[in-house]
Amino acid sequence: MKIQEGLYYSVEHEWLRVEDDKAYVGITDFAQQHLGDIVFVELPELDEAVEAGGQIGVIESVKAVSSMFSPVSGTIIEVNEELENAPELLNEDPYGQHIAVIKMNNTADLDGLLNETQYSELCEKEEQGGE
Amino acid sequence: MTLKKTPVYAMHLKYHGKMVDFGGWDLPVQYEGIIKEHHQVRSKAGLFDVSHMGEIDVKGEKSEEFLQHLVTNNVKKMINNQVQYTPMCYPNGGVVDDLLIYRYSTSHYLLVVNAANTAKDYEWIFENAFEGVTVKNVSADYVQLAIQGPLAQKILQKICDTDLEQIKYYYFLPEVHLAGISCLISRTGYTGEDGMEIYFAPEHAEKLWEAILQAGGNDITPIGLGARDSLRFEAKLPLYGQEMDADISPLEAGLGFFVKLDNDDFIGREALIRQKASKPGRVQVEFQMLERGIARSHYEVQKDGQKIGWVTSGAFAPSLDKNIGLALIDRKYAEDGGKLDIMIRSKPVKAQIGKGLFYQKKTRQKG
Numbered sequence: 001m002k003i004q005e006g007l008y009y010s011v012e013h014e015w016l017r018v019e020d021d022k023a024y025v026g027i028t029d030f031a032q033q034h035l036g037d038i039v040f041v042e043l044p045e046l047d048e049a050v051e052a053g054g055q056i057g058v059i060e061s062v063k064a065v066s067s068m069f070s071p072v073s074g075t076i077i078e079v080n081e082e083l084e085n086a087p088e089l090l091n092e093d094p095y096g097q098h099i100a101v102i103k104m105n106n107t108a109d110l111d112g113l114l115n116e117t118q119y120s121e122l123c124e125k126e127e128q129g130g131e
Numbered sequence: 132m133t134l135k136k137t138p139v140y141a142m143h144l145k146y147h148g149k150m151v152d153f154g155g156w157d158l159p160v161q162y163e164g165i166i167k168e169h170h171q172v173r174s175k176a177g178l179f180d181v182s183h184m185g186e187i188d189v190k191g192e193k194s195e196e197f198l199q200h201l202v203t204n205n206v207k208k209m210i211n212n213q214v215q216y217t218p219m220c221y222p223n224g225g226v227v228d229d230l231l232i233y234r235y236s237t238s239h240y241l242l243v244v245n246a247a248n249t250a251k252d253y254e255w256i257f258e259n260a261f262e263g264v265t266v267k268n269v270s271a272d273y274v275q276l277a278i279q280g281p282l283a284q285k286i287l288q289k290i291c292d293t294d295l296e297q298i299k300y301y302y303f304l305p306e307v308h309l310a311g312i313s314c315l316i317s318r319t320g321y322t323g324e325d326g327m328e329i330y331f332a333p334e335h336a337e338k339l340w341e342a343i344l345q346a347g348g349n350d351i352t353p354i355g356l357g358a359r360d361s362l363r364f365e366a367k368l369p370l371y372g373q374e375m376d377a378d379i380s381p382l383e384a385g386l387g388f389f390v391k392l393d394n395d396d397f398i399g400r401e402a403l404i405r406q407k408a409s410k411p412g413r414v415q416v417e418f419q420m421l422e423r424g425i426a427r428s429h430y431e432v433q434k435d436g437q438k439i440g441w442v443t444s445g446a447f448a449p450s451l452d453k454n455i456g457l458a459l460i461d462r463k464y465a466e467d468g469g470k471l472d473i474m475i476r477s478k479p480v481k482a483q484i485g486k487g488l489f490y491q492k493k494t495r496q497k498g
Contacts (some may be wrong), residue, residue: 106381
């Protein structure tokens with residue numbers, strides 16, 4: 001399982017790549033492995049206002065439906081439309097495929113997120129705890 | 132609660148199965164990935180551990196008569212070494228379970244039932260048994276493996292002492308040797324592909340599992356329950372608890388072919404005759420999503436904002452590359468080409484009723 005350096009992580013297994021006040025949001029390698037084959041992605045709407053912890057999309061694997069939550073609050077300024085026709089890209093390249101870009105309105109939201117070391121510990125703990 | 136383990140359990144770990152709680156059984160949902168495993172079975176062959184299925188032995192002079200009374204299909208039409216699929220109903224026409232009946236002789240049959248229903252079925256069968264018929268839950272005496280896919284027979288033949296070609300579709304041989312192990316083999320399955328199901332003693336579980344994988348080499352891989360479900364769904368094979376249950380009759384579930392109302396009395400016959408005469412109010416339809424979305428089991432189906440039924444099974448069908456489903460809906464909306472709204476996360480998503488939307492089965496013809 002891969003964890004990429006230089007990203008923020010949420011306990012819901014999302015990653016964030018921050019460029020100034022823009023946050024690229026995607027799902028982690030841990031998340032895609034646990035979901036299994038992803039066959040459907042519902043993206044958020046452009047210009048939609050999102051709250052930290054609010055739902056920004058739905059990811060469906062063959063077996064399960066999972067909600068995706070925004071780790072930060074702000075406005076959706078870009079969505080990765082390619083995923084609508086090729087949801088399997090999230091399995092193939094989880095860190096290379098963002099779901100959406102959020103223009104953050106409160107960068108203090110980032111303080112509550114994990115760094116790669118903390119996230120790695122979380123994953124280990126969840127693996128051991130079983131599913 | 133401790134999960135039950137099949138005799139094949141150690142092999143699931145060895146082959147890196149992703150283990151899940153499946154109705155109290157610790158079984159692999161997948162090994163390498165559901166879609167990959169799905170295509171493996173359609174194109175080559177796959178090996179499934181289905182030992183969680185229940186086996187119930189029915190013995191005694193009046194066995195044939197009793198089973199004819201117990202189930203909806205025509206057991207009296209069977210010959211020795213034949214297998215029959217049948218629903219088993221309550222007096223009100225609801226389904227206790229759907230099962231396979233293996234006939235050794237008119238005084239000895241083996242019933243293969245759904246894992247989650249085994250205890251309930253055994254009780255039901257025992258309660259209804261005719262005098263002189265013995266009913267025994269023999270589930271623990273059998274490992275069941277399924278080998279499914281176009282190369283299944285070829286692979287098994289390499290380790291088999293008997294010509295498997297002689298086993299016709301829905302027939303079995305009670306004593307065949309695979310890798311020296313005595314097995315019952317039937318040409319049956321739950322994938323829509325040709326293939327076999329094998330029953331044998333638990334102590335040989337690991338040995339035979341490995342022998343089959345070795346015989347198949349690159350042409351066979353282990354397959355988890357995820358692909359078992361996607362394969363059965365795509366081939367429109369019914370699942371108890373979804374397509375039918377205690378509240379959905381076999382006539383409503385599109386299983387009328389397996390209900391022989393002309394038979395002498397059987398449990399549920401009167402109710403089913405009445406239902407057929409007045410036409411069931413609900414019927415099963417196939418549908419295809421017109422808009423983006425995956426219909427899933429239990430999602431509500433609406434027409435003009437009113438609930439008219441629900442999705443019994445729905446999914447992305449990997450071999451067809453489309454999102455399809457089965458729904459049980461009010462008869463008056465069940466017209467070919469009719470539009471439906473599938474309620475996905477409280478939003479209506481358009482679907483269209485059709486026929487022949489599912490995978491064309493590659494099983495052998497009835498022989």
